[in-house]
Amino acid sequence: MKRVVITGAGTINALGHDVPETLEAMREGRCGIGQLEMRDLDRLAIKIGGQVKGFEAEGIFNRQQMALYDRFTQFTLVAARQAIAQAGLEFSGEMAAKCGVILGTSGGGMTTLDDNYRSVYEDGKNRVHPFVVPKLMNNAAASHVSMEFNLKGPSFTVASACASSNHAMAQAFQMIRCGMAPAMVTGGSESMLCFGGVKAWEGLRVMSRDACRPFSANRNGMVQGEGAGVFIFEEYEHAKKRGAEIMAEVAGYAMSSDASDIVMPSKRGAARTIAGALADSAIDCEEVGYINAHGTGTAANDKTECAAVADVFGPHADKLMISSTKSMHGHLIGGTGAVELLACIMALRDGVIAPTIGYQEPDPECALDVVPNEAREAKVNVALSNAFAFGGLNAVLALRRV
Amino acid sequence: MEIRDKVIAIIADQAVLEPSDVTMDSTLEDLGIDSLGLVESIFAIEEAFDISVPFNANDPQESDFDISSVASIVAGIEKLVAEQK
Numbered sequence: 120m121k122r123v124v125i126t127g128a129g130t131i132n133a134l135g136h137d138v139p140e141t142l143e144a145m146r147e148g149r150c151g152i153g154q155l156e157m158r159d160l161d162r163l164a165i166k167i168g169g170q171v172k173g174f175e176a177e178g179i180f181n182r183q184q185m186a187l188y189d190r191f192t193q194f195t196l197v198a199a200r201q202a203i204a205q206a207g208l209e210f211s212g213e214m215a216a217k218c219g220v221i222l223g224t225s226g227g228g229m230t231t232l233d234d235n236y237r238s239v240y241e242d243g244k245n246r247v248h249p250f251v252v253p254k255l256m257n258n259a260a261a262s263h264v265s266m267e268f269n270l271k272g273p274s275f276t277v278a279s280a281c282a283s284s285n286h287a288m289a290q291a292f293q294m295i296r297c298g299m300a301p302a303m304v305t306g307g308s309e310s311m312l313c314f315g316g317v318k319a320w321e322g323l324r325v326m327s328r329d330a331c332r333p334f335s336a337n338r339n340g341m342v343q344g345e346g347a348g349v350f351i352f353e354e355y356e357h358a359k360k361r362g363a364e365i366m367a368e369v370a371g372y373a374m375s376s377d378a379s380d381i382v383m384p385s386k387r388g389a390a391r392t393i394a395g396a397l398a399d400s401a402i403d404c405e406e407v408g409y410i411n412a413h414g415t416g417t418a419a420n421d422k423t424e425c426a427a428v429a430d431v432f433g434p435h436a437d438k439l440m441i442s443s444t445k446s447m448h449g450h451l452i453g454g455t456g457a458v459e460l461l462a463c464i465m466a467l468r469d470g471v472i473a474p475t476i477g478y479q480e481p482d483p484e485c486a487l488d489v490v491p492n493e494a495r496e497a498k499v500n501v502a503l504s505n506a507f508a509f510g511g512l513n514a515v516l517a518l519r520r521v
Numbered sequence: 522m523e524i525r526d527k528v529i530a531i532i533a534d535q536a537v538l539e540p541s542d543v544t545m546d547s548t549l550e551d552l553g554i555d556s557l558g559l560v561e562s563i564f565a566i567e568e569a570f571d572i573s574v575p576f577n578a579n580d581p582q583e584s585d586f587d588i589s590s591v592a593s594i595v596a597g598i599e600k601l602v603a604e605q606k
Contacts, residue, residue, distance in 0.1 A: 322564070323560065323578065324560050324563075324576060324577055324578040324579075325577075325578050325579055327579075338579070339577055339579050339580060340577060340579045380557075381557070382556075382557055383555075383556065383557075417579050418579040418580055419556075419579070
């Protein structure tokens with residue numbers, strides 16, 4: 120089996136428009152969640168989110184591209200350009216034929232859907248723009264990345280709600296590990312912060328009106344975010360031979376399904392997946408120094424996740440650090456695992472653990488070291504990234520310091 | 522139909538029971554209504570009475586809306602209807 124390393128990373132999210140800005144915000148425990156800016160805000164009960172501010176597609180994309188790219192595709196391309204530039208890879212010949220793009224998203228082109236439903240239902244128009252379908256389809260982002268960078272290998276989009284990015288990255292990892300591809304572009308994106316997207320989440324009554332406070336006893340729900348995270352996963356020898364800078368090693372993963380409930384998480388399912396990722400990567404639980412939690416800030420997730428961690432790690436659960444960066448960038452749904460992987464890279468490479476901000480009151484049901492409010496310096500050799508999606512679909516990645 | 526009968530009809534529908542099987546002292550647990558069923562019932566109640574029910578599924582106990590029994594739900598809805606009409 121081949122070893123797999125990360126040689127490039129890109130992002131755009133509420134904390135920053137690239138990786139250095141995002142990591143700086145995480146180090147400083149800055150909150151990217153604020154008042155939403157969108158039309159018909161007065162008709163929404165939930166008015167906050169981790170929105171990407173100050174992003175202008177003009178100048179980044181030409182007019183023809185803008186007509187074809189939904190916001191989730193724009194985010195993806197911004198992040199992919201950064202990641203590929205950092206990795207310094209060029210895709211031609213055999214390399215182009217073998218390398219592909221696997222991305223996660225849950226909603227795909229929600230803004231396009233929202234705008235066009237409004238146009239035909241509310242405004243009564245009988246004609247829509249010819250690009251509605253190619254703009255909104257879930258695979259649009261993956262396809263545009265493949266076109267821009269000449270990636271002709273296996274490319275597709277994975278949708279498993281809040282675990283989409285982790286499932287996508289697990290799949291890309293597996294392709295490199297088994298020798299199918301020397302490198303893959305992977306990660307995910309989401310742009311659900313449009314009127315219909317927020318309204319739909321409102322219906323479920325799990326959204327907070329003021330802040331995302333994972334693990335804090337006074338937490339009152341999740342907050343949506345948006346953005347993208349894209350990485351270059353590369354076969355270790357391939358990266359070493361060309362002298363690429365290695366950010367971290369992807370050591371293994373596990374995926375599982377609870378097969379029980381469409382919205383409630385399962386402790387056993389989460390524990391099985393965490394334990395599976397350790398087994399797959401041959402990591403002893405004592406080696407794990409940091410877990411980037413799924414940590415949505417809902418009552419159901421946080422206590423279930425903490426119980427699962429306690430079950431898997433036993434006494435070591437009290438020694439490791441576990442934080443939820445959703446407190447800062449919000450829940451990016453299908454893109455969340457990708458942005459959260461950055462916190463794992465920061466822990467391993469820079470020795471800085473991103474905090475869980477907004478933490479105000481200890482909860483006996485979440486009695487782990489959640490790195491409250493302030494980042495911490497610590498040497499970490501192994502980090503895990505958890506994702507437990509609606510529908511009971513779980514994916515956990517294990518990363519190792521190189 | 523009185524508010525009480527309408528609320529009971531909605532809860533019975535959610536529980537797949539006859540309205541006569543839903544008593545005022547029944548709890549949602551007795552009726553086999555889980556958290557998702559509860560959120561769905563509250564939606565149906567809001568639609569039926571054109572009101573807004575202050576309920577956060579994260580922490581039903583902390584919400585300003587008592588769901589401990591059918592009686593408390595009916596009382597809560599009566600109050601909200603009076604306030605919001």
